[in-house]
Amino acid sequence: MKIIIAPDSFKGSLSAKEVSQAIYQGLKPIFSNADYQLIPMADGGEGTMETIVTANKGKILTTTVRSPLDTPIKAKYGLLKEKNTAIIEMAEASGIQYIDDQTANPLTTTTFGTGQLIKVALDQGVKKIIIGLGGSATNDGGAGMAQALGVKLVDRFGQELPFGGGALSHLAYIDTSQLDPRLKEIQIILASDVKNPLTGKNGASCVFGPQKGATSEMVEELDQNLHHFASIVKRDLNMDFENTPGAGAAGGLAFGLLAFTSAHLQSGIELVLKETNFAKKVKDANLVFTGEGGTDFQTQYGKTPFGVAQLAKKISPQCSVICLTGNIGKGIDQLYGDDKIDAIFATESGAKSLTQAMNDSKADISLLSENIGRLLKSYNS
DSSP, X not given: OEEEEOOOOBTTTBXXXXXXXXXXXXXXXXXXXXXXXXXXXXXXSTTHHHHHHHHTTOEEEEEEEEOXXXXXXXXXXXXXXXXXXXXXXXXXXXXXXXXXXTTOOTTTOOOHHHHHHHHHHHHTTOSEEEXXXXXXXXXXXXXXXXXXXXXXXXXXXXXBOOSSGGGGGGOOEEEOTTSOGGGGGSXXXXXXXXXXXXXXXXXXXXXXXXXXXXXXXHHHHHHHHHHHHHHHXXXXXXXXXXXXXXXXXXXXXXXXXXXXXXXXXXXXXXXXXXXXXXXXXXXXXXXXEEEEEEESGGGGTTOHHHHHHHHHHHHOTTOEEEEEEEEEOTTGGGGBSTTSBSEEEEOOOTTSOHHHHHHTHHHHHHHHHHHHHHHHXXXXX
């Protein structure tokens, strides 16, 4: 029997690697002679760098950059020397983990540190950069990232703008004469499952601003500022990405990368599946275990379990795909089908608090996997 274990992380609880190990520990006593392949997954957000680096036997390096609050921090990035590729998670430099209730202010937080990570990757001589766009603390449209790479965002007095989405209303013109020329020579891929445009009711500010500390007044201001930023980009660079699906990812960082570099957007899970060579590994599989922290109808829109299931069924139609999750939400019937997920099981226990459930998640996942294994074994015996 060939068993593939390919889950995402259970956010706030376990990494994808830890979830993979927990599933394996539950199944191993039941199917002791099976061929197991553990392939931790991600969809462009948390864990993307580690997943791709691990699958390609690359290395993770650390450098000093500026946080979203403009303070020095240590940030990690991945390097695949054989593929001449760097892997960056924007959250390493500009993530929401660097802010709290007192410091959260999307009018001033910046993506400058992400730009610094890109510059460090360029210094490594890479020809390709993959950037995961999940988990941002910012709403500056990628302005800070652009400034780190040499772009000058100038007000009507000839002064360069300070950091943050709040300053973009003062933007008068854009000077790209000092933009790092190496950006023209490399491929940049943006990994994300976000389809939101930069502005409007479905844009970066309105949808994601509140979770980064934006009040209703801030949301309106930020949305107007990003619209102004996009209009100046269109005028000075002849680039129009304001309404591009996905441009609103990571507080509009995707927009900035599309405008100032050669970047293009790609489904995060599709990219990770490709970079981990999942199609080859899943060939002739009998069982595929995947999972995520919470599963509902939205899982079909670029989330790890659905992407894993679709490719697994395409390559090995005979396999069964089982999704493990922390809790089950609405509309999971939309996830079932011959070319989709076969069954979804939750570790959720109404008798536990959320904190206790998260603390117990590793043991609960192993126990759930063991019980599923026992059921399958009894059915096939």
